[in-house]
Amino acid sequence: MRVLTGIQPSGKLHWGNYFGAMKSMFDLQEKGENFMFIANYHAMTTLRDGAALREATKDVALDYLACGLDPAKSVMYRQSDVPEVQELAWYLSCLTPMGLLERCHSYKDKMAHGFDATHGLFAYPVLMAADILIMNADLVPVGKDQKQHLEVTRDLAQKFNNAYGEIFKLPDAYIPETVATVPGTDGQKMSKSYHNTIGLFEAPGAVKKKVMGIVTDSKTMEEPKEPEGNSIYELYKLFASAEEVGTMASNFRAGNYGYGHAKKELLAAYHRLFDPFREKREALEKDPGSLEDILRDGAARARAAAAPVMEKVRSAVGL
Numbered sequence: 001m002r003v004l005t006g007i008q009p010s011g012k013l014h015w016g017n018y019f020g021a022m023k024s025m026f027d028l029q030e031k032g033e034n035f036m037f038i039a040n041y042h043a044m045t046t047l048r049d050g051a052a053l054r055e056a057t058k059d060v061a062l063d064y065l066a067c068g069l070d071p072a073k074s075v076m077y078r079q080s081d082v083p084e085v086q087e088l089a090w091y092l093s094c095l096t097p098m099g100l101l102e103r104c105h106s107y108k109d110k111m112a113h114g115f116d117a118t119h120g121l122f123a124y125p126v127l128m129a130a131d132i133l134i135m136n137a138d139l140v141p142v143g144k145d146q147k148q149h150l151e152v153t154r155d156l157a158q159k160f161n162n163a164y165g166e167i168f169k170l171p172d173a174y175i176p177e178t179v180a181t182v183p184g185t186d187g188q189k190m191s192k193s194y195h196n197t198i199g200l201f202e203a204p205g206a207v208k209k210k211v212m213g214i215v216t217d218s219k220t221m222e223e224p225k226e227p228e229g230n231s232i233y234e235l236y237k238l239f240a241s242a243e244e245v246g247t248m249a250s251n252f253r254a255g256n257y258g259y260g261h262a263k264k265e266l267l268a269a270y271h272r273l274f275d276p277f278r279e280k281r282e283a284l285e286k287d288p289g290s291l292e293d294i295l296r297d298g299a300a301r302a303r304a305a306a307a308p309v310m311e312k313v314r315s316a317v318g319l
Helices: 015-028 050-067 084-093 098-102 105-112 124-134 144-164 204-212 231-239 242-254 259-285 288-317
Strands: 002-007 033-038 074-078 139-141 172-174
Touching: 002 015, 002 124, 015 033, 015 050, 015 139, 015 231, 033 050, 033 288, 050 074, 050 259, 050 288, 074 288, 084 124, 084 144, 084 288, 098 124, 098 144, 105 124, 105 144, 124 144, 124 288, 144 288, 204 259, 231 242, 231 259, 242 259, 259 288
Parallel strands: 002 033, 002 139, 033 074, 139 172
Antiparallel strands: none
8 A cells, every 4th residue: 555645844833733734644664555645736826925835845854754754665856856747747737628627626725825836726626646656655644634635636637547558556545633733822623824833943942932822711710610622631631641631631630720720730751752853963964964864755756656647648648
């Protein structure tokens, strides 16, 4: 089983990223072939600063390696290091109905939020299809907001197969049931769009300020409180053991336990998990040559996987 995951280098990764796509991917690398690419081509639809894109790409690689990606078990590569992706995107574009792209929710949503109506943004699902199909992926972990793009991938694979013969397998979406909705500092889903995130590797002082600033209700320390639905408690469940979570729940219900106490426990739980990751990241950052070696090796392995697929595609289309 081959699993393919992509991540856009469009901003600093946060707690929601870790307990969503990242942790799920680290679990999957123990179960089969795992491919993970940094989607720097996709990021160009919204990021127009070359230096910032290079830095963001490096940051994503460092974050994943620090938090658990194992280069011996997973193939990590930059999207731009596999030129076969763009070549396949053109072949697929020649079969893609305009109506299919016009119906994509993501494009409509970005237009509603004031993004420029560029061809790159419009054709984003075609490039995503090329990312997936060139690697012959069986499973693609996606969020619910990306599920439609995977359906487009399957549609394009089927159109290509109908036109040229059975070349592509139809990949399946993988939406882990266990992935929690991670609340942000304001109680909404943690998202860069809501400006309510806590970065994985922000300065410790900044993390503390954000944790202590998590929005709560006005109940006094003495009053009993219901833990379920409380943002501090919901975040603590992601970091702490079952026993620790049970203790916090009991403390909330008993009263004489304030939100400030809970926030301090959440902060301590964050440090227990992430301080070793932070140390590993700092060591990796001091050795840029090793990071580049990992990415180049990943690109070589990815291109080796793409080569037989591309050979079939070129032959089928007459090139």
